[in-house]
Amino acid sequence: MGYLSLLMSAESSAPVPPAVSMDNIVALAKRRGFIFQSSEIYGGFNGFFDYGPLGAELKKNIRDCWWNDMVRRREDIVGIETSIIMHPKVWEASGHVAGFSDPMVDCKVSKQRFRADQLFFAEVLVANVSAGHSASFSEKPSSAISYEKIGYVSALESERTKEELQEKAAQLKRKKGVQGLLGDVQMKDFTAATSAEVPLIPSPATGEPGSLTEARSFNMMFQTNVGAMTDASSVAYLRPETAQGMFVDFKNVWDTGRVKLPFGIAQIGKSFRNEITPRNFIFRSREFEQMEMEYFIHEDADWSKCHQEWIEWCRQWLISVGLPESHLSLYAHPKEKLAFYSKGTVDIMFNYPFGVQELWGIAARGNYDLGQHAQASGKPQEVFDETTKKKFVPHVIEPAVGVDRILLAVLCAGYAEEDVKDDKGNVEKRTVLRLSPRIAPVKVAVLPLLKNKEALVGRAQALYKKLQRRYAVFFDDGGNIGKRYRRQDEIGTPWCVTIDFETIEQPGDTFTLRERDSMAQRRITEAELFALLEEHVY
Ligand code: ATP
Numbered sequence: 136m137g138y139l140s141l142l143m144s145a146e147s148s149a150p151v152p153p154a155v156s157m158d159n160i161v162a163l164a165k166r167r168g169f170i171f172q173s174s175e176i177y178g179g180f181n182g183f184f185d186y187g188p189l190g191a192e193l194k195k196n197i198r199d200c201w202w203n204d205m206v207r208r209r210e211d212i213v214g215i216e217t218s219i220i221m222h223p224k225v226w227e228a229s230g231h232v233a234g235f236s237d238p239m240v241d242c243k244v245s246k247q248r249f250r251a252d253q254l255f256f257a258e259v260l261v262a263n264v265s266a267g268h269s270a271s272f273s274e275k276p277s278s279a280i281s282y283e284k285i286g287y288v289s290a291l292e293s294e295r296t297k298e299e300l301q302e303k304a305a306q307l308k309r310k311k312g313v314q315g316l317l318g319d320v321q322m323k324d325f326t327a328a329t330s331a332e333v334p335l336i337p338s339p340a341t342g343e344p345g346s347l348t349e350a351r352s353f354n355m356m357f358q359t360n361v362g363a364m365t366d367a368s369s370v371a372y373l374r375p376e377t378a379q380g381m382f383v384d385f386k387n388v389w390d391t392g393r394v395k396l397p398f399g400i401a402q403i404g405k406s407f408r409n410e411i412t413p414r415n416f417i418f419r420s421r422e423f424e425q426m427e428m429e430y431f432i433h434e435d436a437d438w439s440k441c442h443q444e445w446i447e448w449c450r451q452w453l454i455s456v457g458l459p460e461s462h463l464s465l466y467a468h469p470k471e472k473l474a475f476y477s478k479g480t481v482d483i484m485f486n487y488p489f490g491v492q493e494l495w496g497i498a499a500r501g502n503y504d505l506g507q508h509a510q511a512s513g514k515p516q517e518v519f520d521e522t523t524k525k526k527f528v529p530h531v532i533e534p535a536v537g538v539d540r541i542l543l544a545v546l547c548a549g550y551a552e553e554d555v556k557d558d559k560g561n562v563e564k565r566t567v568l569r570l571s572p573r574i575a576p577v578k579v580a581v582l583p584l585l586k587n588k589e590a591l592v593g594r595a596q597a598l599y600k601k602l603q604r605r606y607a608v609f610f611d612d613g614g615n616i617g618k619r620y621r622r623q624d625e626i627g628t629p630w631c632v633t634i635d636f637e638t639i640e641q642p643g644d645t646f647t648l649r650e651r652d653s654m655a656q657r658r659i660t661e662a663e664l665f666a667l668l669e670e671h672v673y
Contacts, residue, residue, distance in 0.1 A: 220361065239353040400431075433527075477498060500532075501530050568625060
């Protein structure tokens with residue numbers, strides 16, 4: 136377990152904070168057709184999103200890169216696609232029916248619902264000391280100072296929860312007209328509130344105490360009914376993760392897939408969680424897409440080495456699709472917070488504008504899942520070891536990531552606003568999305584310099600048609616060339632090629648190639664353009 140503690144310390148080297156705000160990202164996503172609210176004409180539907188033309192391309196590219204690197208380019212991993220609604224017994228065996236829940240608290244007045252572990256509260260203490268002491272006490276009040284508890288304050292989790300609680304404590308002291316020094320708030324989350332405290336804690340919705348319920352478990356699986364009956368016997372669930380599909384099909388793949396240990400089964404697909412508080416745009420939604428892989432290993436294999444290798448593989452993969460290393464960090468879950476069967480979980484964290492958050496979880500799950508399904512189904516999930524002549528249940532390492540969280544990360548990391556000079560030397564703002572060519576929704580924009588010159592448009596169309604057979608390309612003949620470049624910068628197109636007079640009048644059939652990031656221009660032939668794409672788009 137030595138490397139886990141090493142990872143913990145790596146986390147403290149805080150990544151560089153991104154300059155971009157979520158407002159910029161949400162505005163760009165809407166303006167350029169990456170992401171829309173679901174059912175927007177009906178006022179939207181909280182926790183659900185639609186991907187527009189560019190978003191759908193970007194998402195598909197992320198999926199394709201993962202599938203190519205994870206499945207097609209490896210000899211030890213196969214891909215499958217399992218159904219979203221599975222036998223309800225799957226979710227009983229996996230533990231989701233009993234335990235896939237978040238603690239929730241209701242406000243009876245506002246009818247709002249909060250996640251109890253994201254709702255913070257603090258006692259407001261005022262010390263009865265004479266003037267001359269410091270303005271507040273930050274230590275836990277000692278018996279040497281007499282203090283008075285004047286009430287409670289509460290706030291929802293944010294980057295400044297503690298400050299907000301402190302401000303509310305000062306307001307309460309003023310409101311109550313109490314003299315003395317205000318204590319520094321000691322915040323706790325609502326799951327730690329005692330039954331006596333619950334009625335005294337104000338609701339974050341109304342600011343008044345008395346309306347919050349005690350925290351209780353809320354199962355996050357969406358239920359549905361299968362068939363014509365809607366009684367208990369027809370209850371089924373939309374899957375909250377894709378992973379169980381790989382466990383349930385383990386034997387099918389083992390018997391038919393010509394695989395041997397160690398090997399992995401991968402899947403990409405939609406998952407559904409009835410999140411109590413969906414938030415941060417597409418970061419936490421109720422319908423999202425996962426890319427998960429179960430890597431099965433021998434029961435005697437060195438699981439920690441394998442775990443470590445997968446953490447590094449995932450980290451490198453994120454870098455390969457354009458996430459800067461400086462925005463990534465690792466978080467090892469403390470041992471006491473792990474499920475009893477878990478050997479270790481490390482999350483790759485990304486520095487989003489709203490804080491450092493989980494992007495990709497890599498869990499060493501022992502043989503818990505296959506063991507559970509063997510027991511519940513009565514079908515052994517063992518394999519035979521030719522060397523030891525023993526049967527055993529394989530262990531597993533599980534890297535699990537959300538496509539939507541990667542998409543949000545690449546938008547946040549790639550977004551920039553810069554001052555640049557136009558042709559006449561005037562300074563103007565350009566918004567640029569520095570997406571990796573691997574995932575950019577449009578790889579090349581083909582631009583005839585003038586719309587009304589047949590020779591230019593004809594040559595541009597011929598190039599466009601040829602490129603289109605292999606790549607996502609865009610043809611744009613409208614407006615001044617500088618504006619056309621800016622439009623492509625904003626959607627992350629790595630290259631523009633302009634078909635100009637030199638193309639048709641000079642020998643060599645060359646075009647102007649303009650690079651998004653440096654804005655540098657150079658001449659390039661068609662063959663060189665294809666070679667450039669071949670090198671960067673894979
Ligand atoms: P969190 O702690 O953020 O709720 P989790 O630990 O429950 O996430 P896992 O069950 O490990 O997440 O799921 C694997 C991956 O699926 C996560 O790392 C994340 O990328 C993605 N994911 C999980 N829940 C959501 C969600 N509600 N919306 C979008 N992506 C999600």
